[in-house]
Amino acid sequence: MLLREGLAGLLEDAGHTVVARVGDAESLLAVVSEHEPDLAIVDVRMPPTYEDEGMRAAVEIRRLHPATAVLVLSQHVESRNAVALVGSGGGFGYLLKDRVLDVDDFLDAAERVCNGGSALDPEVVKQLLLPPQEDDALAELTPREREVLGLMAEGKTNAGIARQLWVTEKTVETHVSSILAKLGLLLDGDTHRRVFAVVTYLGGSARP
Amino acid sequence: MIGAMRGLRIVACGIALATTAELTVGLLHVLEVIPSRERDWIPLAIYPFLALALLAPAVIGLLIALQLPCNRIAWILLLGSFVPSVQLSAEQLFGAGWSLQSERATIPLLFAWPVAVAFVFPNGRLLSRRWRWVAGAAVVSFGLTVAMKIFDPVAIEPPNQGIRNPVLGNHLGEVIENNGLWIPFAIGVLASLLAGVLAVALRFRRSAGIERLQMLWLVWAAMLTPLAIGYDVLAGFLLGGGGAISFMLLVAAEVALVAAIGIAVVRYRLYAIDRLVNRTLVYVTLSLLLVGAYAAVTLALGVVVASGSDWVVALATLVVAVAFRPLRSRVQDLVDRRFSRARYEGVRRVRDFEEEVREGRREPEAIVPVLAEALRDPLATLLFWLPASATYADESGALVAALPNDGRAQFEIEREGARTAVLVHDAGLLEKPDLLRNVLTAAGLSIEIARLRVEVRFQLAEVEASRARIVEAGYEERRRLERDLHDGAQQRLVSLGVQIRRLQRTLADEARILSPALDQIVGEVGAAIGDLRQIAAGVRPSRLDDGLAAALRDLANSSPLPVDVDARSGRVAASIEAAAYYVVCEALTNAVKHASASKAAVSAVRENGALLLTVSDDGIGGAVARRGAGLAGLKDRVAAHGGTLEIVSPSGEGTRINVAIPCDS
Secondary structure, three states: OHHHHHHHHHHHHOOOOOOOOOOOHHHHHHHHHHHOOOEEEEEOOOOOOOOOHHHHHHHHHHHHOOOOEEEEEEOOOOHHHHHHHHHOOOOEEEEEHHHHHOHHHHHHHHHHHHOOOEEEOHHHHHHHHOOOOOOOHHHHOOHHHHHHHHHHHHOOOHHHHHHHHOOOHHHHHHHHHHHHHHHOOOOOOOHHHHHHHHHHHHHHHHOO | OHHHHHHHHHHHHHHHHHHHHHHHHHHHHHOOOOOOOOOOOOOOOOHHHHHHHHHHHHHHHHHHHHHOOOOHHHHHHHHHHHHHHHHHHHHHHHOHHHHHHHHHHOHHHHHHHHHHHHHHOOOOOOOOOOHHHHHHHHHHHHHHHHHHHHOOOOOOOOOOOOOOOOOOOOHHHHHHHHHOOOHHHHHHHHHHHHHHHHHHHHHHHHOOHHHHHHHHHHHHHHHHHHHHHHHHHHHHHHHOOOHHHHHHHHHHHHHHHHHHHHHHHOHHHHHHHHHHHHHHHHHHHHHHHHHHHHHHHHHHHHHHOOOOOHHHHHHHHHHHHHHHHHHHHHHHHHHHHHHOHHHHHHHHHHHHHHHHHHOOOOOHHHHHHHHHHHOOOOOOEEEEEEOOOOEEEOOOOOEEOOOOOOOOEEEEEEEOOEEEEEEEEOHHHHHOHHHHHHHHHHHHHHHHHHHHHHHHHHHHHHHHHHHHHHHHHHHHHHHHHHHHHHHHHHHHHHHHHHHHHHHHHOOOHHHHHHHHHHHHHHHHHHHHHHHHHHHHHHHOOHHHHHOHHHHHHHHHHHOOOOEEEEEEOOOOOHHHHHHHHHHHHHHHHHHHHOOOOOOEEEEEEEEOOEEEEEEEEOOOOOOOOOOOOHHHHHHHHHHOOOOEEEEEOOOOOOEEEEEEEEOOO
16 A cells, blocks of 8 residues: 555656556456556555465456556565566566665666566576576576576666676677577567567476 | 062062971871871872972062062962962861861862963053953952852762761851852853953953063963863873873973963063072082082092091092182083073173284274174164263264264263263163173273273374364464565565655755665665565465475575476475475485585375375485484474375485375365
C-alpha cells in the first residue's frame, strides 16, 4: 500500500502517468483491460493467498493485452519463474523490489520493458551464472566476458553495458560476438532477441 | 430374608435326612436286624432299587433346595420321596396291622409328586388361573381317596391274612365301601394323571427359549416311563411277568425323570451342580487311588521290612504326598475330558496357543480368534482397555468409541483388580459360566500381553502423530514468519527508500548538498533489505516455492563442489520437501567441510509411496551421526516424518546418505 503510493509518485515524478492503482489480481486485470496501459507493475504476492497471484496475473496480462508490458516485482529471487517469464518473450521484466531504490536503473528497466525489451534482476542472473561447471561452455568465458554476459541477460543494450562497464560500445560489441561464438549462439545484433536467447541458454543450462 | 433361606435349607436337609432314616429302618428290616411280622417283605435283591427310587427325588430335591430354597419343585420332590418312605417304619411305630392298612391306602401317593411336578413345571407356577380348579380337584381326589381307604374294613389279603386289620368292619368304612363313595375320587386321581400329561403337553407347545429346553428335558425323561411300562405289559403277555427286570426299568425311568427335572430346574446354575459332580468324581477317584497306593506301598514294604514299622508308614505317606498333585491334575484332566468336553477342549486350545506364542510361531494378539474358537462362539471379540486414554481398542489397535450394543453379553476381564479387556460374546455362553471362566483364566496372561502390545502400539502411533504435527507446525510457523518478513518489514523498508528517493528528487537547488547523505541512507536501507532477505531465506528457503527438484538444483548450483543432481520426485508435502532439502543441504556442507570431497551426487525419486533421497560424495568417509551433531539432527528430522536415514561411510571410500520418507499418494 505504502510502497504502491511511493512507486506511483516516483513514476509521476519522472513524467509518466499512473492510470490506476489496485490491490489484487482481479481488479488488476479489470483495470488493465479498461485502460490498456503501456506498462503494468505487478507484485508477485497479492491477496488472497500471497503465493504467486502476481506471476499468474502477469502471464495473463501479456496473453490478453500484448500492447501492455509487465514488470514483476518480487520480494526474493525465484530464478525458475523469472527465467520462464523473461525467456518467454519481450515485454516482461522481473526485478527484486529493492531495485526501485536505484531510481534511474529502475526507470531505465521499465522503459526497456515498455519498448518490448526485457529486464532480469542481476541477482537472478548471478544465480544463473553460478557455478561454472567443468564441462560447461561458460567455463571458457573470460571473467570480463562473463560480466558482459550477465548484463546481456539483465536485458541491457550494448550502450547500457558500455556505460556500466566504463568502456566503449565497440569493446562491448567485440565481447558480445566472442561470447556468442563460444556459446554457439548465432544471432544478429537485435538486443531483445539476444536477451531471450541468452536467458534461455542460461536457464536451460541450469536445468540439465 | 437370608435367615429364612437358611431355615428353608435346614428344613430341606431335615426332610432328606428323615427319608434316609426311613430307608435305613427299611434296610434293617430287610437284613432282619429288626424282626418283622409281615410276610412278603421286600426281598434283599430288590431293596437297593426301591431305595434308589425313593432316594433319587430326595437328593435332587435337596440339591435344588440348597440352591433355590424357594423353588416349589424342590419341595414337591422332597415331600414326594419322604411321604411314601414313612411306610418303611410304620410297623415299628403303629404295629403290623396299621402298617399293612396304610400301605394299601397310600398307593395313590406314589403318583402324587409326578402329577404335582407336571402341573407346575418348570417355573413352579400353574399354567393359568383356571388350572387352580384342576389342581384343587387333584388335591381333593388324592386326599379323600387315601383318607377313605384308611377306613377300608376288608380283611388283609394273603400272605398276611394272619395279621388283623385294625379297622376291620368299622361302620364308616362299611358305608363308604358298600356305597362305592371312594369311586369318584379314585376316578379323580386318574383324571389328575391325565391332566398332568395335558399340562405338560400344553406347556411344551407354548414354550420357547430356555423354557423350551427345560420342557425338552422333562418330556424326554417322561417318555422313558411309558417305555418301561410297555416292556412290563409285553413281558407279562410273553413271559408271564416282567419280574425284576420290569421293576429295574421302572426305577431307572423314574430316576431319569427326577434327574431330568433337576437338570432342567437348575439349568441357570448348571455349572454349580456340574462342578459338584466334577469335584465329587475327581476326589472320589483320587481318594481311591491314593488309598490304593498307600495300601500297596505298605503291603510291599511290609514284606521287606517288619510290618508296622514307622519307616513303612512314613514312606507310604511320602509316596501319597508326592503323588497327590500330579495325580490330582491327571484325574481332573480325565474327568474333564469325560464329563466337561467343551471346557476341557477350550482350555486345551488356549494352552496350545500359549505354547505357540512362546515358540514365536504366533502373535499374542491372535488370542482373539483363539478365544472365539475355544468358547465356540465365532463372533466373540475381545476389546482391550487402554487406561491412559480411557477407551477400548481392538487387537489391531483401532479405537472403539463405544462397546457394541447388539444384545450380546459382555464379560469384563480383570487382572489384579484392574480391568484389562472386555469379552463381547453370545449371551448363550452365560449358561456355560464354567467354560467361560476356565477358558478366560487360562487365557489371562495372553490377554494381558496382547493388551500391553496393543497399548504400546497405540501410544507409539500417538507419539509419532504428535511429533509429525509438531514438525508440521514448525514448518508452518517458519513459512508464516518468512512471509511476514517479506510482506511486512521488507515492504516497509522499500517504501521508506522510495519516499527518500522522491524527497531527494524534489529537493530545491540550494538543498542539493543533502543528496549524497540521502544516497547513503538509501544505501543503508538497501543493505537492511538484503539482510532481511538473508534472514528470511534462513528461516525457510524460498527456493522450495518451486518444488524440491528446483530447490535441489539451485542448491547444487550454489555449492562450491560440482554436484550431479537427479531429481525426479515430483511434488510432495511441503514439510517433507523441506526436510529433504535440509538433509541435502547438511550433507553437501559436510562433503565440503569435513570430507574433502571433489564431487557429489544427489538423487531424489519417488518409489512405493516413499521419497528416496541419496546424497553421495567421494570424500574421506568415516562420517557418523554423533549426538548433537548435524547428521544426528537430520536423523531426528527425518524420523519425525516416519522416515529413516542411513549413513554408509566406510573410511576412505566416500560417504553415502540414504533417506526414505513415506509420502502418501
